[in-house]
Amino acid sequence: GRVLVLNSGSSSVKYRLLEGTERLASGTVERIGEDGSPVPDHRAALESVADRLAGEGLGLDSPELTAIGHRVVHGGTAFTEPTPITDEVVAGIRELVPLAPLHNPANLAGIEVTRRLRPDLPQVAVFDTAFHATIPPAASTYAIDRELAARLGVRRYGFHGTSHAYVSREATRLAGDPDARVIVLHLGNGASASAVSAGRCVDTSMGMTPLEGLVMGTRSGDLDPAAVLYLARTGGMSLDEIDELLNRRSGMLGLCGDNDMRSVTERVEAGDEDAELAVSVYCHRLRKYVGAYYAVLGTVDVIAFTGGVGENSAPIRARALEGLEALGIAVDPARNARGDTVVSPEGSRVKVAVIPTDEEYEIARQTLSVISHHAG
């Protein structure tokens, strides 16, 4: 089957047309709704995608198009699997807007346009949170008032689920054991870790929102929750300013003025102290999560690096796992420098792997599997 995968974000729409693993077309429409942009809204953006595809003879009206798979960020507790889109599903995604005020409305905008353009075509919502639905209550429950938490939906949902699903499946295959225990480190601009046992996610570092957990490009990750109160009361910051600080001016950017890990690691090589501090904080946090998930899983068979940083930065991989020999974890310098699939030494108890993520492929795969399941 041929699947159009749409990732409709707040200011851009990314699309990819896939036939199996083959990419027939792909691209991005950017600057939606910005001043002076030729793309005023999501309707215009999606029409531009449709035009581009038609120009390549792959138009939305093509009879060969089997389905459209939409990335949707927040599925809450309602959507724990890829879901064929109906009016009720659209309403359900809208109800979750308070939990993902920037993302879900943009995802919905894409869905609404393509449903108007091709009302007959199966469309599927694939949720970033869904892979984490198997996390047990011990790990998903925050230790706050339960009634209030239930009423407001305050719990660990986790994100990047499509990537964690894809990469942990590949890692499990690499282990040659369906019951393998896997730690996935998805390190891109956003970053998250997950603990996966026999293909099921049992813990993840992002929480109620994508802010919690690892140090990211511009996000703080873990922070004393009372620091937020302190920034408001003693620091005199508004909630919007704190939101902007923690999501856009923190992480590597906040620590050393740069969120491109390539140039940060180059600065470390050149002896830059700010970059060195930033990388040391980044790797310390990673090391803590590796240890924490080792304990959560009881043991580990594969640690899989993915995302722009995880796939490309040998120094970050080496440094994050430095000194963990007592846990059976080691990185072979030559393999790591080459970026081999397996970068741990031959015979290591824990396989350390580099597994490029492919979220669009995974969305297409899940979309087709849901359709054939519902058809059959």
Place this chain on the structure above:
Amino acid sequence: GRVLVLNSGSSSVKYRLLEGTERLASGTVERIGEDGSPVPDHRAALESVADRLAGEGLGLDSPELTAIGHRVVHGGTAFTEPTPITDEVVAGIRELVPLAPLHNPANLAGIEVTRRLRPDLPQVAVFDTAFHATIPPAASTYAIDRELAARLGVRRYGFHGTSHAYVSREATRLAGDPDARVIVLHLGNGASASAVSAGRCVDTSMGMTPLEGLVMGTRSGDLDPAAVLYLARTGGMSLDEIDELLNRRSGMLGLCGDNDMRSVTERVEAGDEDAELAVSVYCHRLRKYVGAYYAVLGTVDVIAFTGGVGENSAPIRARALEGLEALGIAVDPARNARGDTVVSPEGSRVKVAVIPTDEEYEIARQTLSVISHHAG
């Protein structure tokens, strides 16, 4: 030397008079400043302490009294060691009030009264944060804007330092190796973990405030920082209400309505599902910190349980460390039930120990050591 140890809190003053390890007198004056209480303020509370001691022939004016040691919660970055109290030190502790708005003023109230009563006597401030001053920047730095963090003092300070100092020293002695790697789990109403290598603290779970980290009696511990913003914006709560929620109505109390671990574990035995969830969240968090600090330290020689829960609750000790055999960690059921000093099986690679904390003794010890150092 004879030392009076004072822990002057917001609504109570605890005192203990020590001669070496011998306790000559001790007690608590409670309900300071409360409606209908006979103790209107800290001056009255301290005078009541002085009266009680005088009644036992151990008055503040006794020539045998060598010094007074005051517990002070927040030493910021200025006070990293026990410090003889001068006018400048009092001013320095006052400058830190924004970081500890409830605690430092109460600590200061006690200091000011005893300085008036015995201006000639050496008095020493022993800070809860001091033991954590050795934590390296990789662990003490939050990944937020550095300039803002420096200006407002947003960093990991850590608390319960006197307990972590005392217990980790005992654990290091138990290991028979001055370079031992130790994890201390201080589990009382407040709860915190620390990672100690060769006697130096290298990481701890409490952060800028005592809210971060483990699940506590009434405090949440770790929480997505964006959840605080969400509770304010979507939940419509004020900052004071959120503060009250996270510090007083969360933790075990928020999860199951009870913060007395004894009765919570009894309810678990009886099949109560709320208590079961609360304990599972509590132990999951503990397990994550044990794994994280295992990775931070590279390996572990001793895991030491202390505090009311850590010293007395065999089921919590067993459950927190369940399934960690791959890390060389195990608990022997018979030893654990008896509450032996070492509760791991004979020959275990990691010693699991129960070490009752003694913060007052440690404050007295540090007080005397500072005085003799300054005298000599």
